[in-house]
Amino acid sequence: MDLSTPAVSPEDDKNKTTYGCVSGVFTCQTTDASKLCVYDALCKLKDNGDFDIGGTYCETEPEFWFFITTSSCHGNNHLLNLFVCHRKTGAFSIETSNGSTLVQKVAPDDDVPHLLLPESFSSYMFRSTKPNQNFFIKTFCFNDLERFNQSCTLIIPIKINVNPKFVLNSNVVKSIKLQHDLSGLLTKQETTDFVLESASHKKFQTHKILLAAHSPVLRNMIKNSNVTSLSVDVSDVDMELLLEFIYTGTIKDVMKQDCLKLLDIADKFQLKQLFALTQHVIGDQISVNNAVEMAVIAKRYKLEDLQKKVFGYIANHPKVMETKAWNDLTDVELTKYLFRYTRSMKD
Template sequence: MDPYAASSRSTEEQKPPKPVNVSQVYKCQTNDASSLCVHELFGKLKEDGVFDIGGTYADTEPEFWFFFTTSLCHGGNHLLNLFVCYKKTGSFSIDISNSNELIQKTVPEDDIPHLVLPETMTKYTFKSMKPNKNFFIRTFCFKTLERYTQTCSLYIPVKITVNPKFVLNVNVVKSIKLQHDLSGLLTKQEITDFVLESASRKKFPTHKILLAAHSPVLRNMLKNSDLTSMFIDISDNDMDLLLQFIYTGTIKEVMKQDCLKLLEIADKFQLVQLFTLAQHVIGDQITVDNAVEMAVVAKKYKLEDLQKRVFAYIAKNPKVMETKAWNDLDDVELTKYLFRYTRSMNV
């Protein structure tokens, strides 16, 4: 039965209780969503599969749909990999709990306790160029599940913003790192189940589920494959950076890294959060001598936020237009865009 079908009940009676949970039961509006409801969490964590959570609407049109995959990892850790499908095009952000700490709560009117995650949130920003595109949000890692009621549902705090305004945050690197940190698995290399080989044929023991969870490119390469190893034509150093980001959500001493190389890795393996991290670092390193190069890079990788910072820098530092890089710039479209932006800034 459609819970929104016409009935003799009042409009007030038909509204879902607050907070508004995204589930398959209620027709939740995107702006009202405050948590994702995972019914019968433990039963799903014991299986390897793909499970729907539910979706949100903009008025009567479907807008977002959430789903997750599950797997068992080293040490009895249960992984819940959270994804969202955006039904439209454009930018959006997801604020989601950044903690793996399960808190059991009991509501007087409910017979079965439920679990919640802390409301400390991390923001993830995405951009979709075509409708019905899936995006990975983050991985939750749960352990010691025996002490909880096995029929519990899980409520994950969430906030959805469509077309968010970009605001550079000095804590962006820290926020990205909170996405996931399984560095212990990388350094100990215990119970690995897959091997990546670099261009030099050096072997890198890994965990197949983590590769698939964090890179859509690797996920497609691993799909329906029974192989236990795979060759990737990248250097040893690039492989180290790739695995470091997949396992920890950040890059050690990122300010000292070649951020153009990080962008190449992010592009090759479609690591959305690595794009965010690299943009932040590059944005803090713009100079008169490299501003034009940064503008070219921003256009190449479609990094709109970095492009805005570079253009703003050039508008405030006209000496950039006296550099050799400016004189050698042969991208007519980019040059026109730069002039239009600079003129609008000076009006």
């Protein structure tokens, strides 16, 4: 990333459109920062690259620099990963929007529309031990971008608090979702401090803090023992999938994976995000021949979004009720749910 200081005077015009604006065009004091401005945002989201946003200052000294990475994923979704570089040292917090719903608005004095994120905030705590450390803040997921003006500027609401009163400690990992890609740590096995052993006794070098941050099951197992290794009753393949998800936040070639296996892993280790990813993939594969099986899976793992989707599919495709799977369905409770749903759709 280009962390050079923009050739702009620190004397900002404090008018309605530029005051508190963090961008590569305007100079903004850290205490005034209220919004990150991503120009040509839709182009950046579709380009899948790295982009600078801009920085803030403490008087005349650079203090923070914000940048993003963008990528596309399954289902025409576009991800925006937000990062910050702290030019100094010490603790700080970043507050930003906790949602990804976009609203397009045009201000009277603006040439291009703005895409606004909700002004309901989540707070993220950090501590830098040396200057120019980079930190991941959060990931926004956007879809259906074609409905917006393609020259829009994305406005990300933000608040920066330097040296907050509360102090970071080891419990911070419980409140910070580590969604950025740490696959390098997994492949290089650098500074590992914990070993997971599969059912075949194959050993996997890991990092205790990541296991605890992502899986409440592993966290409890680690917390209730003083050992530096654990034996887990899963196959080598399942262990590799588990660690891939913990370290990268996704599963490579997820469309080619056995989704039932992924759901079993998510259930065994209580990985909420893996449940969300897998039911999203399954939801795009519903057909007349597998709809009943999908309904059974949704009920078994309590996947509400998938259940609504498959019930809606069955209601709109009555041929499902002519399949062998429907005739063989013995789950009375599920059958009742299906009939109630299809009746409500008709009413």
